[in-house]
Amino acid sequence: MGKKVLMKGNEVIAEAAIRAGCKHYFGYPITPQSDISHYMAKQLPLIGGAFVQAESEIAAINMLYGAAGAGARAMTSSSSPGISLKQEGISYMSCAELPAVVVNIVRCGPGLGGILPAQGDYFQAVKGGGHGDYKMVVLAPASLQELYELTVEAFNIADKYRILTMIMGDGNLGQMMEPIEFKDKEDIYEANKSWATTGTQMKREHNTVTSIYIEAEVLEAHNNKLQSKYTEIASKEVRVEEYNTENADIIVTAYGTVARILKNVIKNAAKEGIKVGLIRPITLWPFPSEAFARNAEHTKAFLSVELSAGQMVEDVRLAVNGKKPVYFYGRTGGMIPTENEILKKIKDILEKQGG
Amino acid sequence: MEHKIIIAGFGGQGILSAGKMLAYAGMLENKSVSWLPSYGPEMRGGTANCNVIITDEQVGSPIVNDATVLIAMNTPSLDKYESWVQPGGAIIVDSSLVNRQIKREDVTVYYIPATELAEQAGNSTFANIYLLGKLIGHTNLIKPESFEASLYQTLREKYHHMIPAEMKILRDGMEYK
Structure with missing residues (x-):
């Protein structure tokens, strides 16, 4: 190097x-x-x-x-x-x-x-x-x-x-x-x-x-x-990063730079005792469906965060195949979600899922 | 140690290059760094800003919306970003160009007439260096020697003769009370 x-x-x-x-x-x-x-x-x-x-x-x-x-x-x-x-x-x-x-x-x-x-x-x-x-x-x-x-x-x-x-x-x-x-x-x-x-x-x-x-x-x-x-x-050729997914109460997912915001969110959530995991697709096609299906066995819910009105979330839903609820949070127009916005969404979901 | 910095002002004040030099110096100290410029349409309207993160850990998101330090080189930048600074953070303003006081009481504030001081020192375009000096003096984020090395490595050779003057301004900025 x-x-x-x-x-x-x-x-x-x-x-x-x-x-x-x-x-x-x-x-x-x-x-x-x-x-x-x-x-x-x-x-x-x-x-x-x-x-x-x-x-x-x-x-x-x-x-x-x-x-x-x-x-x-x-x-x-x-x-x-x-x-x-x-x-x-x-x-x-x-x-x-x-x-x-x-x-x-x-x-x-x-x-x-x-x-x-x-x-x-x-x-x-x-x-x-x-x-x-x-x-x-x-x-x-x-x-x-x-x-x-x-x-x-x-x-x-x-x-x-x-x-x-x-x-x-x-x-x-x-x-x-x-x-x-x-x-x-x-x-x-x-x-x-x-x-x-x-x-x-x-x-x-x-x-x-x-x-x-x-x-x-x-x-x-x-x-x-x-x-x-x-x-x-x-x-x-599937490539995916799984981070903190073991024992996660909720798994968030995003690709590209948005996944980096989620890593900050995971750190902030841990300080409040909330266990959040991340699945980051590196190949969008082929989509890492297996990682979602496997983690659907133990986590309570998924949340896809995107700079869109909800696109990758459809592939997440296909991969999770109804085993667990899949939520979405997105911003458009060049707006970028803040860490606090996303953490609030995570808390709302976990409340709905009964802690 | 983690610092999330916003540098903001008019285009032409050396906002983006100040951030670049800072990030480069951080890299020379083997810290994890990122530099993210505003590239939106607001640049054409005259304002420019950049986000710099320098940390001992991995940089997460390169986007800063909870800054530890804000350098504001004009009033619109202070208006926009004053509330983006973490409680306990610092705001460094070029009081030659910013015509108001900070409203907050939970941050450390430095008012430095950087443009005037740089002019007196012979080059008004070094105002950004003066303010970076205060940032380095306040945070101990990087050593001034690393900043000097970053200047030698990033500036074209024909500008190298200006580096001693820039370093004097940086050190004056560090010690400005």
């Missing part, structure tokens, strides 16, 4: 991507993630890479299709309204099984909304914002050290399974600074990309990267192949 450096979250993403071997970046500026573009614009030319500020988000995602199709490690980034524009490309790339990384530093919506932190894009990311039966692996880091490690991992997962991975953060994660310790060398998954369209040099049959399958039998077979890949990922 090297020495610690103090960096902004957005810059950490860009630096981690470069360390993971990403030499191609396509983007269109939007707050609060434009620092990623700035960093890439400065650094990629120095290492023989390509930085393109595209004419639009749609152009950028299709440039990503091209770079990934040629077998390169490549990335695009944007924030909520821009990610909406990329949905067609995301669906196409998923069908064509192109590995790449898409970063969404989420801002508050709907619509053009505002630029403050939010988590309102959960459904879009994990349920499919584009058309058709596809999945992306969605990673939700809570600290900048984790943001660094998961960005490298995002490229590895993408290459390993030929899938899109999304890094989902919020404006606070992108804008804040924390010390980072970079490794001297990254663990890079070396994928066999013999499928890539790199030119035959007249020595082999040509490769095809496509998302069009006109014949029903062929397209269904392709869908079945995608689904079995998703099943494999769901069994192998």
